Amino acid sequence: MRHGRGLAISGVVAAAHALALCAAGGEMDEVDRLIAGPTLRAVRTDEARRIAVLEKAARAVVCIFPDRERSSGGSGVLISADGYGLTNFHVAGGFVETRRGYGGLSDGRLYPLRLVGVDPGGDVALFKLEGQDRAEAGPAAFDFAPLGDSDALEVGQWVAVLGNPFTLAEDYTPTVTLGVISGLHRYQEGQGNLLEYADCIQVSTSINPGNSGGPLFDLEGRVIGINGRASFAEERGRVNVGLGYAVSINQIKRFLPGLRAGRLCSHGTLGIMVRRVGPSLIIGAIQGLSPAERAGLQLGDELLEVAGRPLRTPNQYNNLLATLPANWPVRVKVRRPPPLDGAGHPGREIDAVARLEPLPLRTPLVYTVDLEHNHAQIAWLLDEFEQRNSMRVSDRLSAGRGALTWSGQARDDAAAARPFWVTVTPPFDVTGGAAAGVRAGGLPEVIAREWAGLSVPLVSRPAIGLGWEMLDGDEVAGEVVYVVERRLSDGQRVRWKFGLTTAVLRQVTFSQGDEAEAIVWTPGEIATWGELRWPQTWLRRDRAGAELSLEIAAYVAEPPAEPSRERRKP
Amino acid sequence: MAAILAALLMAAQRASTDHERAAGPFADAIRAAQQRVVKLYGGGIGMEQGYGSGVIVSADGGIVTTISVLLESPSLRVVLWDGRKLEARVTARDEARQLAEIQVDARDLPYFEPGRSDHLQPGDWLIFAANVFKVAEGDEPVTAMVGVLSGRATLEARRRAQDFVYEGPVLLADVIVATPGSAGGALLDADGRLVGVVGKAVISKRTNTWVNYALPVEEVAAFLRREATPALNRVAGAEPSASGIASERTVEVAWGLRLFDVGGVVRPAFVERVRVDSAAARAGLWPGDLIVSMNGQALATCGDVRAALAKLKAGQRATLVVKRREELVTLEMAPEAGPQ
């Protein structure tokens, strides 16, 4: 019986295995060979997998130099096919004025490198490599590395560092070192306002001068951090002794939209100081007009959770805050102590959302946005949105008599262009809220105007010029988003927010002058309309907090029967 | 039926963990280590650090660490894995092993059972956990690193200008443990058992480099049992002088040989003459021989030979390897009549 024989063989092998494990030293060649078969194979298989992952990862690693003499330099990693990559601000600091440097890739070639956006507080910078052969058809296609999730890391997990320590990479192939995660959520004090590493990843992988700015990889080949600091022993000088630190990729993701927009990104502050009182974390000081105060927090409140993370110590609080950008929405949960006469009452829990205000750099840095590049990013983002959402620009937008019609070409996977018309006609299904002016069966002009405004870049490719700008990123429903803003001549500002990795439209806001985002449109589930994918439901929240939901009732595949009054594109 | 189910269940369990790739392979051992390693704080002096590590060896608050200026501090304190800060007092010191035991007022602490390290072979995984560079504060977990056992050796080291007192067996670790704060930290095997306690950072006299080592857990256990270390049991003919080493020629006279000592920095141990009927003569030592090693230990200078002879215990033989012309010759020197 085959099965029985299999079991018998297992038994014999298991016994021999056990015997081998009991044997102590001495002549073990026979047993070595017995173990060596499947044992060696298992170790070789794991080794081969690691080699393959690191070989692919190495193609995304950049050796960065401030000049062609290449006597000093750091490292970086490409994160997109069009050549954008991450490094440390202190690596780019060598050429922050000219914004021009050089990047060497493992193909042995040196490329021109342009500094795009900087985050000095977090010691991060975004660059772009150029110089791919123009003769080739199509856009540049650099090898790049995917981003991982630094919140999923575990101490003791294997990680790899790739970079250019001591500028040993004469041919720009990166140095590979292997180690484990030694600690998470570590804090390293800064020097001035630079190089403060909060919530950083501590690793035992060898990190030496020159590794700065380079990637920390997990063994799936995903970037989980950017290496930038190490602890050095005085007696040995600046040479690795087993402690390196990397900025976590989840922190960097929040700054990516602003970096890509070519901006100087600031970190944020709530405007409070926290103190440990017994087992509780208390707001010990609160600045007037600070985000905390405006959100309704008070002196003496006990901090329970910030941004979803329960906190127990001031260190944890500082660690977390330091990873957040200015203007970031932060949910703060506190327990308000009961009033002095409310004996026996436990405090009540208060949930507040605050928007962080910018934390100024101690030594201010002047960094002007390159508007041409910024506008190119808006165009790039709208392309991404189109491609991911099967939409294509149309060339006609008309509205009238309470109806919005736009026509265009929907492009599906088969790349066949088919015309469509979407007429959104009353009656709209109006639910909720008590929005003034909404008449059953009608669409108030103001809402129609807003909707026409928010559709602009989604339906027709606008001329991206004066008034347009890509801003710092934001967070909507837990997702990091790009923010594209358009300022109209009457002071109105419209902002579109697209998901960082998906380019899905998450939110559109309207505001007037300096006020914060006042009217918020949130798209709901995306529905398919023939070849068109478009949110079927929209939720509009106004200044007073009233909500209005709209649902598209009809999709028409033929041109509207009556000619609509044509309106100029806004 | 139940048997088949049991078998299938086990197979299924295995299959599901096969897909679990997120967990670090050393996670369990590291967690065990982080709970049983404490952060130590006190006053530092000059270049000496004001912080270090210790390992919990008993549930009621016994902690082992290395001897350092920290222990002199009146404000010696221990921070446990959960952030509790406790005052500590020194209850025992072992100058030979450079270990100390301190006590905190606590109960039901997780602790390391005394174990063994002799099952380890070079190449076996080691986990190192300590308060390195005091990166971790409060209840933040101590630093963890992974390496292998490099080998075993007898420590011969110095610290600043002085010879390091401990000259016994050590585990050599292939992970950097010669860093501020690491002394008193734990070395564990892959199963999470304590196999060594990291010693004070010293420079090996053999390689002139900072050496990554730990005292084997057997030495720690012996310390806890208050056993004296054999390293200090120097029983030999020559009385140690006040400086601790045999005076220049006494030990040579005792064995019946005279070294040709030209002075200077490098003085190879050529034999100048041999006394008739002495232990050296009976061993077959000739004038002109160059003593290269004794009992397996290489001897580069006259001073090395004298020190090695002085370290021999009563009745111990010396196996000498000498270079005679172009050959190496092995000689057995036995102190039959005993050194005079």
Place this chain on the structure above:
Amino acid sequence: MNLRAKFAARAIALLSCTWTALRGPAQDAEPARTADLQRQQQQVFRAALRRVAPCVVRIETIGGAQPVRAVGEGDERVAAGFRQADGPTTGVIWSADGLIVSSSFNFIRDPAIITVALGDGRRFVGKLVARDQAARLALVKVEAADLPVPQWLPTPELRPGQWALAAGFGHGSDEPAVSVGVVSALGRMSGLAVQTDAKISPANYGGPLFDIEGRVIGVCVPMGPGEDEIAGVEWYDSGIGFAVPHEHLARRVPRLMQGRDLRRGLLGVMLDLRDPVQGGGEDERPGPVAGVTIVEITPGPAAAGGLQPGDILTHIDGLPTPRPLDFRRAMAQRFAGDAIEAMYHRAGETRTAKLTLSSADEIRALAPTSQPAP
């Protein structure tokens, strides 16, 4: 369930687990359970060390001068002592008849006496045959027969990320101490070295870097910025370590056997070390001629061969040198006293020159003195 059935159940469970475990890796691409993989890795590391150990020798050196290192410039140039350690060092058996490869670091003192001990207890007196300045090697000879030679890993098979172990006797034990790391990069140091993050230090200089099957990759040596004998030692245990791989040993050991030290071969030129920039500006892009431009010529072989500043070196002995790195790699394989053919470009013409390489001392001797002629 009765006792028998229980026992049967347990037995079947145990055997089926063993069966699954043993079949696992061979069957498919599923990764082994991590706890098992750790154990397997340990076993493999142990076995690899055991396999290579017979070919690793312990070298003791006695006598010789303490090396000194000159520091400072001009009038302030002083000799600073360097205290080399007293412990044993390491070598790798090259041939059954007694050639041992080690690192020149272990022989800086020019020791009077060298003894070599094998793992099987045999001891020999050794003679230093010659040293290789650029590759930091030393060749030692003992009179022996039937020494165990290692299995070498062919250098083209090396891959970054693969396990790399180093072993040496520097810490004084009877067994070599081991360090485990990975191959960090290939062709470093002008192509001379494999880079590893295993801890390389005086504990294992001269010892083998090997893979998990005990096949030797190369010999561990210190390397670093600077040309003197102890360059790179300051990087010990830093995760930056080097070994000279087999393909270079195979070429250099036979030359060392001739008994003369191998010194770097120089031409007496200063080159434009900047790489061309892909898609860069006008003056940055790769030029029409793929070569390295001579910026300055000092008295030496190049000058004697008629080369001038502005000439573009395109080939050394037929090997193309489009980048400064290619030039350095070609020169790293050649030594003072070697004759080479250099092909270069001048004013649209291709020319060749036969040149004999000089050593650094020879070039210094040719340099004009600082005093102007009266």
